[in-house]
């Protein structure tokens with residue numbers, strides 16, 4: 373509703389295009405009261421339908437020979453809803469405002485259907501925490517974990533419903549703890565990627581109150597954050613001891629207990645840990661972005677635009693083994709959106725390769741490409757399929 377209360381001759385235009393004469397405050401507020409009444413009734417009607425959706429999912433999960441898929445959180449459906457809201461919205465509320473209102477509507481809807489717990493790389497104040505909150509809202513329960521491994525453990529042991537882990541940064545590359553966990557063990561982990569999330573990341577240098585930058589003796593952070601701020605560190609923290617810790621918020625927690633210590637983390641940690649901001653936006657690349665994964669026991673069903681992450685090993689004694697494996701994907705017309713490798717840890721110069729491709733593992737073209745890949749690899753692990761959330765301006769392949 374657009375309004376101009378400063379001018380008594382102006383009008384208020386409702387979404388339906390009705391024109392209202394500007395009235396006194398009491399009349400306007402009574403109109404808001406009546407709209408709130410309708411909103412509450414509509415939200416509850418929506419919530420009742422959602423409860424029935426939950427019951428239908430449980431029923432579907434217990435009949436037929438198909439694998440149970442009674443997941444409440446459905447990234448593919450949520451993407452459809454958010455995209456539709458963008459089309460439906462004609463303002464004056466900006467679409468991100470509408471979408472965050474619906475984030476809370478769906479958060480409440482999820483927790484009405486079932487108690488949902490989310491493990492994230494903690495403590496509170498990490499970027500992973502921000503992502504967990506952006507994806508799941510206020511109505512679910514959060515459980516901070518000390519390390520990325522512990523997030524995987526919590527999901528694998530089903531102590532929590534879902535987990536959130538960082539995967540890769542636009543400047544500093546893959547988060548090796550996450551890649552290593554995906555390929556640890558003799559068989560694939562019993563978790564699957566359900567969703568991806570891109571977060572614009574801006575770091576701050578936090579210090580204890582009253583500490584000047586020249587008094588800093590030690591700086592704590594996660595290796596990724598150090599990697600994303602190399603130019604700033606070279607210019608401003610020469611000779612200062614750098615200490616790697618499990619997360620950026622853990623860095624803030626440690627710095628808060630130590631004279632002459634600082635942390636590189638989100639500026640939100642200042643309030644959480646009683647520190648003050650010495651410098652903001654210290655990342656080297658101004659479009660610094662980190663991609664996160666939401667993991668659970670299975671992937672979601674296909675959406676209109678999915679990605680699939682696979683890891684594999686090849687026999688290095690065989691000339692062209694990696695090339696042959698990748699050629700299979702070309703033969704199947706599959707586009708690659710990421711390729712990476714990690715030492716397998718099994719023997720020197722033996723690697724796990726990671727490829728991300730367009731499409732969902734449950735569709736015929738991706739499924740047959742993965743089958744074809746198996747013929748050229750020692751070990752193929754499908755780590756999950758998820759709706760693509762890559763910002764539209766950068767949606768191409770490699």
Ligand SMILES: O=C(O)C(=O)C[C@]1(C(=O)O)C=C[C@@H](O)C=C1
Pocket residue numbers: 422425426444445446447449450453477478481482
């Ligand atoms: O459509 C579903 O599967 C639902 O559970 C409903 C609903 C919603 O509130 O719209 C809730 C949670 C899901 O993540 C997606 C949608």
